[in-house]
Amino acid sequence: DQVVAFRGEHQAGITTPAQDRMHFVALDVTTKDPAELRDLLKAWTRAAERMTAGAEAAPGGVVGGGPYGVPEDTGEAYDLDAADLTITIGYGPSLFDDRFGLADKRPEGLRDLPAFVGDDLDPARSGGDLCIQACANDPQVAVHAVRNLVRLGFGVVSVRWSQLGFGRTSSTSRSQTTPRNLFGFKDGTNNVKSEDGAALDEHVWVQPSDVTGGASWLAGGSYLVARRIRMHIEVWDRTTLQEQEQVIGRTKGEGAPLGQKAEFDTLDLDKPGADGKPAIPVDAHVALAHESRLNGIRLLRRGYNFTDGSDGLGHLDAGLFFIAFMRDAQRQFVPMQKALAAEDTLNEYIEHTGSAVFACPPGIGPDEHWGQALF
Numbered sequence: 001d002q003v004v005a006f007r008g009e010h011q012a013g014i015t016t017p018a019q020d021r022m023h024f025v026a027l028d029v030t031t032k033d034p035a036e037l038r039d040l041l042k043a044w045t046r047a048a049e050r051m052t053a054g055a056e057a058a059p060g061g062v063v064g065g066g067p068y069g070v071p072e073d074t075g076e077a078y079d080l081d082a083a084d085l086t087i088t089i090g091y092g093p094s095l096f097d098d099r100f101g102l103a104d105k106r107p108e109g110l111r112d113l114p115a116f117v118g119d120d121l122d123p124a125r126s127g128g129d130l131c132i133q134a135c136a137n138d139p140q141v142a143v144h145a146v147r148n149l150v151r152l153g154f155g156v157v158s159v160r161w162s163q164l165g166f167g168r169t170s171s172t173s174r175s176q177t178t179p180r181n182l183f184g185f186k187d188g189t190n191n192v193k194s195e196d197g198a199a200l201d202e203h204v205w206v207q208p209s210d211v212t213g214g215a216s217w218l219a220g221g222s223y224l225v226a227r228r229i230r231m232h233i234e235v236w237d238r239t240t241l242q243e244q245e246q247v248i249g250r251t252k253g254e255g256a257p258l259g260q261k262a263e264f265d266t267l268d269l270d271k272p273g274a275d276g277k278p279a280i281p282v283d284a285h286v287a288l289a290h291e292s293r294l295n296g297i298r299l300l301r302r303g304y305n306f307t308d309g310s311d312g313l314g315h316l317d318a319g320l321f322f323i324a325f326m327r328d329a330q331r332q333f334v335p336m337q338k339a340l341a342a343e344d345t346l347n348e349y350i351e352h353t354g355s356a357v358f359a360c361p362p363g364i365g366p367d368e369h370w371g372q373a374l375f
């Protein structure tokens with residue numbers, strides 16, 4: 001099964017078992033004409049549906065248009081199968097300013113994120129009117145999808161920033177093993193999983209009662225928060241195993257909560273260690289991010305490792321492209337990141353360099369297209 005259904009109640013690429021590769025792009029709308037944007041969303045729907053089924057971006061395809069036509073598909077995925085490709089669209093807060101008559105449709109929660117302590121955000125890697133998240137188990141398939149959608153958008157949208165990710169840093173299904181991030185720790189153990197039906201409604205999908213009036217189009221959708229987090233891996237790599245485990249709050253080998261044995265042992269923040277203090281330090285990453293310290297808040301994390309060459313100062317420019325889906329960015333990501341930014345001992349080793357928030361509409365039914373509920 002290398003094809004993930006494109007249509008359905010929710011968009012693919014959220015609870016879909018996280019694929020191994022990602023190409024994420026944020027775009028700005030350059031046209032002033034709402035009709036052009038509406039037509040592009042229609043054209044994107046057709047192309048995305050074709051590509052996720054393993055077909056070329058348009059019927060003319062790579063060579064079908066004849067020698068005198070410009071090929072309708074760029075060709076680099078011609079011989080490849082769909083590789084579980086999912087294409088997920090999201091709308092940024094700036095799409096709902098005065099330009100396209102969408103101000104009445106902006107959901108209350110779709111606002112720029114506040115600044116957090118320690119942020120070192122690059123505006124050139126932040127924000128965007130729209131985003132497209134393409135995930136696949138073949139990097140060429142994900143890049144091909146984004147490239148062909150961007151190509152269709154020529155004159156209507158332009159690329160603001162983009163990020164490639166290799167190696168998922170989360171499991172989103174109990175059928176998957178837990179991968180490791182670039183700090184070498186298992187990541188995704190305590191994630192919200194696609195099998196957790198009630199938790200998905202509580203923490204991931206926007207509920208009809210959350211979005212009244214003009215914003216009701218978002219019911220069944222989800223907020224996407226993206227944070228490009230640089231990891232100072234050279235510093236981390238000179239740190240002792242004990243320090244690394246105290247910072248995360250889990251063991252490196254097994255991924256067990258400190259003081260426990262197995263990866264999926266229940267995380268108990270009160271369990272004392274040998275010295276009588278909690279085995280998991282109060283300022284460890286998993287302690288601060290745990291729902292018991294955050295009024296029950298949880299997120300569905302779906303991020304990727306990245307390495308973007310070097311920083312010119314002798315270090316790799318590597319890290320974690322954090323993506324999380326949630327029912328309300330302001331009520332979930334914001335308080336969680338506030339707590340982490342203030343106290344997490346992990347902060348010594350990481351730096352947030354990019355940030356964006358998008359509202360991902362619900363899935364579409366037969367004959368529907370993206371943007372239909374907006375225009």
Ligand code: HEM
Pocket residue numbers: 181183185186187188189190191227229230231248250267285286289290291298299319320322333336337340350
């Ligand atoms: C858990 C690493 C950033 C939220 C974890 C775990 C690791 C980890 C190793 C334990 C395994 C697991 O349960 O998934 C990292 C690294 C980060 C990072 C290396 C940055 C480079 C963030 C950010 C957030 C976040 C920005 C949200 C604002 C969480 C949550 C958990 C978690 C909610 C689960 C805690 C629990 O309930 O046990 N992270 N993380 N992480 N992380 Fe992060």
